């Protein structure tokens with residue numbers, strides 16, 4: 001049976017706000033159709049994702065963070081109002097890997113045009129109302145941390161302890177970074193979708209459903225057969 005690709009959202013934090021410098025504008029202008037000036041943009045750094053086990057019992061290995069780091073420039077930054085509404089507000093123009101102790105995180109920088117329309121958005125970030133970020137990405141393989149198999153093909157349960165090891169899944173084979181979003185702190189503005197179905201719930205529910213699909217016994221007795 002072919003296993004599908006997951007599209008997940010992952011929460012992070014806004015790291016800092018930066019003043020536009022001349023050398024940075026050269027990078028910004030790689031993405032604009034006409035050269036922008038410093039006064040026309042607001043720049044922010046986002047802490048998008050890292051290598052720690054998160055509250056959904058998932059984790060990125062370092063090699064996948066390196067991929068995400070390379071895929072992020074050029075992707076849009078959205079404003080996430082609610083489950084459905086998202087407006088594009090900015091573009092990621094550069095990304096770097098940031099290491100602090102054992103934590104490796106992806107820290108892209110984004111520019112937002114200082115238009116009349118974006119004024120409240122920028123004020124909300126600068127004023128600390130929008131403090132959290134969310135990255136949407138797709139990946140192919142949720143690898144079980146206990147046995148190394150695709151989690152849909154084993155029976156281990158993320159969040160449960162086996163001996164002294166906490167079961168979680170390692171997100172491998174990242175395919176695409178879809179977008180980054182800025183959301184107000186504590187909001188539940190993120191969901192994620194699988195190939196065919198949208199799930200408003202947590203990633204674990206999607207995995208459980210995918211696992212159920214895979215383990216559902218094949219019906220051998222079909223109505224037509226009785227007549228043959």
Ligand SMILES: [Zn+2]
Nearest residue numbers: 144147154156
């Ligand atoms: Zn397992």
